[in-house]
Amino acid sequence: MRSAPVMVNEPWWVSGEITVATVNVDAKGNRGMAFKVASVSSNRNGFGLKGVILVAREGRAFQVGASEPNIPKVGDVVVIPFLDQKHCRGLNFSALYYEIPEELPTAPEGVVQEVWQE
Numbered sequence: 001m002r003s004a005p006v007m008v009n010e011p012w013w014v015s016g017e018i019t020v021a022t023v024n025v026d027a028k029g030n031r032g033m034a035f036k037v038a039s040v041s042s043n044r045n046g047f048g049l050k051g052v053i054l055v056a057r058e059g060r061a062f063q064v065g066a067s068e069p070n071i072p073k074v075g076d077v078v079v080i081p082f083l084d085q086k087h088c089r090g091l092n093f094s095a096l097y098y099e100i101p102e103e104l105p106t107a108p109e110g111v112v113q114e115v116w117q118e
């Protein structure tokens with residue numbers, strides 16, 4: 001028997017309010033937050049995951065673990081869906097098979113500009 005996903009009201013990785021500017025819609029119509037892949041580690045941790053650094057245009061940054069074949073390329077834009085689609089709260093990293101999300105300090109403006117240059 002498969003268990004239903006658990007909805008968490010305020011996940012530990014959520015801080016502050018999500019503004020309209022940060023809401024994106026993916027190809028399936030899910031609302032989420034767009035991040036650009038800033039870096040991917042060259043080595044793997046003890047579980048075989050590579051470290052991936054994600055940076056949003058607003059400077060919000062996360063490190064996640066990704067396994068094959070879910071490792072994105074540097075420069076890819078990924079939309080992490082919200083756990084609560086109605087209220088745009090919480091980030092569902094597991095929807096993209098990312099593990100152990102860790103929120104990093106807000107990226108400085110110069111870093112955001114370098115990551116998001118197009």
